[in-house]
Amino acid sequence: MTQDNREAMIETRDLAKSFTLHVQGEVRLIVLSDINLSVGAGECVVLDGPSGAGKSTLMRTLYGNYRADEGAILVRHEGDRVDLATASPRLALELRRRTLGYISQFLRVIPRVPTLDVVAEPLRARGIDGQEARERAAELLDRLALPRRLWSLSPVTFSGGEQQRVNIARGLLAAHPILLVDEPTASLDAANRGIVVTLLHEARAAGTAIVAICHDPDARAALATRYYSLPPRQLAA
């Protein structure tokens, strides 16, 4: 099934983003222009384009970390269609809590919080009881083969692959209907890559719409239901 015969969960309309380099003579870099991307429930669209094409910039703009210069980011949120490009900070936060998840490549956490609580936090933020949230976090950490002896420790000192699995568990636990995933397998060995691919397949089967950046050829092929090529970039204005 393609995006044409299902309703978009997230859709951009003529999205544009540039950066102005204030300390470098006000040079303006046009990174994204005319981005029209539409992702339906159960799809995984992998972003395509050479290094510097703007894949990470698009992900950050879709999540609202970067403000779009032009265009719309239409997100299906609790039965409504919301434009994240113009949403209030309060609505944007609510969207992130319930609808739009982001699994970034690197873990950023408050020091001293145990791993189990780091993973359980998105459920707690939705008002789910601490015990239940921790039990669900534990199931996912088990599936991701993160040793139990690490669960009571802060992940700040974990290895790259351990941190990545904590990040993935945290990002998947809340089962957001839309998931932005940046290099989900970059730091993982083959066995763990396989587990992550399976978990993302399960999310898709449950109807999650996924946008991913993934350089690893095997993981890309396993994850993608479709590719989106970023249009060629204009040079500085």
Ligand SMILES: Nc1ncnc2c1ncn2[C@@H]1O[C@H](COP(=O)(O)OP(=O)(O)OP(=O)(O)O)[C@@H](O)[C@H]1O
């Ligand atoms: N915060 C920023 N300020 C200024 N320029 C930026 C900023 N973020 C990204 N850029 C520029 O935007 C362009 C696209 O970068 P981006 O990281 O989105 O590319 P990418 O396709 O993800 O590349 P890669 O595959 O190498 O990770 C680059 O030329 C980069 O220098």
